[in-house]
Amino acid sequence: MAAPAMRGDLPPGQRVVIRAFGETPLDALEHHAALEDMAAPDPAALAPDEILLAIKSCGVAWVDLLMTSGQYQHMAAPPYCPGMEYSGVVVAAGAAVDPAQVKAGDAVFSDFILAGPRAGGRYQSSGGFASYAVLPAGAVRRVPAGFSFDEACNLLGNYETAWHCLIARGQLRAGETVLITGASGASGMAAVQVARLLGATVIATGRSDAKLAVVKAHGADHVINTGNEDGSPGVRRFRDEVKALTGGRGVDVVFDAVGGDTSLECLRCAAFGARFLIVGWTSTPFVARGRGQRGAPNANQLPTNLIQMKGLSVLGSPAVISVAQDPSIRPPRVAQIMQWVAEGRIRPHISHRYPLAEFKQAMLARWNGEVIGGCVLHP
Ligand SMILES: NC(=O)c1ccc[n+]([C@@H]2O[C@H](COP(=O)([O-])OP(=O)(O)OC[C@H]3O[C@@H](n4cnc5c(N)ncnc54)[C@H](OP(=O)(O)O)[C@@H]3O)[C@@H](O)[C@H]2O)c1
Numbered sequence: 001m002a003a004p005a006m007r008g009d010l011p012p013g014q015r016v017v018i019r020a021f022g023e024t025p026l027d028a029l030e031h032h033a034a035l036e037d038m039a040a041p042d043p044a045a046l047a048p049d050e051i052l053l054a055i056k057s058c059g060v061a062w063v064d065l066l067m068t069s070g071q072y073q074h075m076a077a078p079p080y081c082p083g084m085e086y087s088g089v090v091v092a093a094g095a096a097v098d099p100a101q102v103k104a105g106d107a108v109f110s111d112f113i114l115a116g117p118r119a120g121g122r123y124q125s126s127g128g129f130a131s132y133a134v135l136p137a138g139a140v141r142r143v144p145a146g147f148s149f150d151e152a153c154n155l156l157g158n159y160e161t162a163w164h165c166l167i168a169r170g171q172l173r174a175g176e177t178v179l180i181t182g183a184s185g186a187s188g189m190a191a192v193q194v195a196r197l198l199g200a201t202v203i204a205t206g207r208s209d210a211k212l213a214v215v216k217a218h219g220a221d222h223v224i225n226t227g228n229e230d231g232s233p234g235v236r237r238f239r240d241e242v243k244a245l246t247g248g249r250g251v252d253v254v255f256d257a258v259g260g261d262t263s264l265e266c267l268r269c270a271a272f273g274a275r276f277l278i279v280g281w282t283s284t285p286f287v288a289r290g291r292g293q294r295g296a297p298n299a300n301q302l303p304t305n306l307i308q309m310k311g312l313s314v315l316g317s318p319a320v321i322s323v324a325q326d327p328s329i330r331p332p333r334v335a336q337i338m339q340w341v342a343e344g345r346i347r348p349h350i351s352h353r354y355p356l357a358e359f360k361q362a363m364l365a366r367w368n369g370e371v372i373g374g375c376v377l378h379p
Contacts, residue, residue, distance in 0.1 A: 010040035010043075010054075010091065010132075011040065012037060012038060012039055012040055012131075013037075013038045013040060013130065013131020013132055013379065014035055014036065014037055014038055014130070014131055014356060014357075014379070015035070015036055015038040015081050015127070015129060015130030015131065015379075016033060016034070016035055016036075016081060016082060016083070016127075016129035016130065016356070016359050017033070017034055017035075017036050017079050017080070017081060018032055018033055018067075018068050018076075018078050018079060018080055018081075018082060019032045019033075019034065019078055019079045020032045020078045020079075020291075021068065021069050021070035021075075021078060021290070021291045021292040022068055022069045022290065022291065023069060023290035023291055024069050024071075024286065024290055025065040025066060025068050025069050025071075025285075025363070025367060026367065027069065027290070028068035028069050029068065029360050029363055029364070032068070032078070033068065033359070033360065035356070035357060035359065038130060038131055038132065040131075040132055041132050041134050043091065043092035046092060046093070046094040046134065047094055048094040048095045048096030048097070049094055049096050049097060049136050049137055049138070050093075050094045050097075050134055050135065050136055050137065051090050051091075051092065051093045051094065051097060051102060051108075051134070051135065051136075051137050051140065052090070052091045052092045052093075052132060052133075052134055053086075053088045053089070053090055053091065053108065053110075053132065053133045053134075053135065053140070054088050054089050054090075054091050054131065054132060055086050055087070055088040055128055055130060055131060055132060055133055055379045056087055056088040056089065056149040056378065056379070057086065057087050057088070057148075057149035057150045057152070057153050057376045057377070057378055058083040058085065058086035058087075058128030058129055058130075058153055058376060058377045058379065059083070059084065059085045059086070059128070059153045059154050059157070059186075059374060059375070059376055060083075060352075060354075060359075060362045060363055060365075060366050060371075060375040060376060060377055061084055061085070061157065061186060061366070062185070062186070062280070062282060062366060062367075063084060063118065063157075064082045064083065064084055064117070064363070064366075065363055065366060065367050066285060067082065067117055067118075068082065069290045069291065069292070070288075070290065070291055070292025070293070070294075071285065071286060071287070071288045071289070071290060071292075072288075073288075073321070074118060074320075075292055076117035076124050076125075076127075080117055080124070080125060080127060081117070081125065081126075081127030081128075081129055081130050082117055082127050082128075082129045083116060083117070083127040083128025083129035083130065083377070084112040084116045084117055084118040084127075084128065084157065085109070085110055085112045085116065085128065085153045085154070085155075085156065085157055086109070086110050086116070086128025086133065086153050087107070087108065087109035087110070087143060087149040087150075087152040087153040088107070088108070088133075088149065089105065089106070089107055089108075090102055090103065090104050090105060090106045090108055090140075091104060091132075092104055093137060094137070097137040098137075101137055102137050102140060102142070106142060107142065107143040107149065107152075108140035108141060108142055108143060109140060109141055109143055109149075109152035109153050109155065109156075110126075110128065110133070110135060110139055110140055110153070111139045111140065111141065111156060112156060112157050113320060113323065113330075114135075114136065114138065114139035115133070115135035115136065115139040116128060116133075116135075118157075118320065119139075123135050123136065123139065128153070128377075129356065129359055129377060129379070130356075130379060131356070131379045141338075144338070144341045144342065145342075146344075147341070147347075150348075150350045150353065150374065150376045151347060151348045151350065151374075153376065154186065154348035154350060154373065154374035154376070155337070155341070155348055156334065156337070157186075157319075158186045158187050158189070158190035158348060158374075159190045159194065159337045159340075159346060159348075160319050160330075160333055160334065160337065161187045161190065161191075161279065161319045162187060162190040162191040162193070162194040162195075162255075163194060163319075163333045163336065163337060164317055164318075164319035164322060164329075164333065165187075165191065165255055165277045165279050165317040165319070166178070166191060166194055166195055166198065166253070166255060166277070167194070167198070167333075168317075168322070168329065168333070169275075169277055169315045169316075169317040170253045170255070170275050170277050170315065170317075171275065172195060172198050172200050172252075172253050173198070173199075173200070174198060174199025174200065175199060175200070175201075176200050176201070176252035176253060177200065177201040177202075177203065177245075177246050177251045177252055177253075178191075178195045178200050178201070178202055178203070178251060178252065178253040178254070178255055179203045179205065179242060179251040179253070179254045179255070179266055179269055179270075180192055180195065180202060180203070180204045180205070180220070180255045180257075181205045181206075181226075181254070181255065181256050181257055181258040181262050181263075181266060182205075182206065182256075182257035182258040182262075182279075182280075182282055183202075183204030183205060183206055183212070183215045183220060183223070184204075184206045184208070184211040184212065184214065184215050184369075184371075184372045184373070185257055185282065185371075185373075186348075186371075186373055186374055187257050187279060187280070188204070188206075188215070188255075188257055189215065189218060189348070189349055189372070189373040190346070190348070191255050191257075191279075192204055192215060192218055192219050192220050193218060193219055193345075193346050193347075194346070195219075195255075196219040196220075197340065197345055197346070200253075201221050201222075202219065202220045202221050202222070203220070203221065203222045203223075203224065203242060203245055203246075203251065204216070204220035204222070204223045204224070205223070205224045205225075205226045205238070205258075205262070206223070206225065206226065207225065207226060207227045207369070208225070208227075208369075209225055211372050212224075212225060214349065214351075214372045214373075215372075218349060222245050224238050224241050224242070226238055226262060226265070234261065235260075235261040235262050235265055237265065238265060238269070239265060239268040239269045242269035243269070246271070249271045250269055250270050250271035250272075250274065251269055251270055251271060251274060252271055252274050252275070253274060253275045253276075253277065254266045254267075254269070254270055254274065254275070254276045254277060255277050255279055256276065256277060256278060256279055256280075257279040257280045257281075257282060258280075258281065258282050258283045259280065259281025259282065259283050259284045259300055260281065260283040260284045260300070261283070262283060263281075263300070263302060264302075264303065267302070267303065267306045267307070267310070267312070268306070270310055270312055271310075272310050272311055273310070273311045273312070273313075274310065274312055274313070275312070275313045275315055276307075276312050276313065276314045276315065277315050277317045278314065278315065278316050278317055279317055281300055282369075284298065284300055286298055287299055287300060302314065348373055348374050349372060349373035349374065350373060350374035350375070350376055351371050351372040351373055351374065351375065352365050352366075352370065352371050352374075352375040352376070353375075353376050353378060354375075354376070354377055354378070355377070355378055356377050356378065356379040358377075359377055362375055362376075362377055
């Protein structure tokens with residue numbers, strides 16, 4: 001094994017710290033988020049199974065935003081460093097780390113369920129909005145051949161969500177038609193690619209023609225802008241277009257990442273007996289109270305009359321919570337994703353890149369729906 005670098009060789013870095021939960025993510029960004037100096041971790045202090053990573057890229061996800069106000073189901077107690085998924089170069093490895101698994105100089109990406117704010121336990125503090133992270137060697141994988149650092153840190157969370165929703169829960173099959181809302185988002189773009197790989201026809205929705213053009217270039221068969229033609233807020237009626245695209249039948253599966261009025265219109269687009277996959281609700285993010293106070297005073301509601309008359313299966317589809325309930329479901333989905341990567345069949349799209357110092361701009365771009373697929377920070 002290469003001799004570990006000494007602390008004195010490593011320049012100091014910086015990291016973002018959320019000092020307290022905000023009332024909303026915007027409040028957290030304005031009042032409780034700061035860029036702080038960070039001493040380089042000491043390689044000599046690594047536990048035998050740990051590695052020290054110099055972070056090159058970190059994804060900026062919707063969930064990273066929701067966590068800053070404690071409005072996501074999983075909380076990291078402030079002060080904490082955000083950044084669920086990141087990639088970089090191994091600087092040093094602990095004495096018990098097998099060099100065949102990972103060694104200094106390797107390009108790796110983190111597993112967000114095992115380290116970082118979406119994880120539990122000791123390594124929850126190892127967020128990716130930072131120059132360095134210390135995490136167990138078992139919480140990283142090698143960056144796939146031909147993948148950039150930016151692509152590697154936009155892989156697992158998004159494609160595991162698509163896999164869990166469309167395959168494990170939705171049982172999507174070749175020849176079926178799936179309606180994907182929020183298709184320009186990180187999960188949506190992954191879902192479009194996975195659905196096409198399965199042989200399904202994809203109808204993708206969004207609020208921007210420019211973003212939908214990129215979604216189409218990534219495989220969507222049809223795109224529908226759900227915004228009102230006069231530019232006023234809200235969701236227009238689009239069931240007629242979906243019915244026309246499906247011979248009057250409606251879609252077999254709905255992958256709904258947007259919620260609210262979009263969900264209601266999607267129920268009208270579903271065929272009798274369709275599967276309606278609850279992915280998320282970006283249009284109604286304030287279900288829980290801010291400042292980590294939990295509860296669900298603004299819980300989403302779906303109309304039981306439509307669900308009943310159409311014989312729909314409404315399926316909650318939480319990709320990570322389901323693993324906590326049954327860890328055996330994860331290895332096959334990760335293996336399938338890594339196989340698709342090796343075969344060149346999936347590749348995350350990244351539209352926005354920022355230096356770490358511009359973390360607020362990056363988070364605002366995500367919050368304001370400017371991003372197509374991935375948004376990353378470069379520490
Ligand atoms: N089920 C799971 O396991 C799982 C895993 C990860 C994430 N999620 C959830 O899934 C949802 C999507 O996550 P993501 O990472 O894909 O988010 P994202 O990258 O931010 O994308 C979501 C998309 O939703 C649309 N959108 C945003 N705000 C909206 C609004 N106010 N009204 C209508 N559309 C809006 C945007 O598309 P347009 O601008 O094109 O309309 C955006 O591209 C979130 O609620 C997240 O918490 C669930």
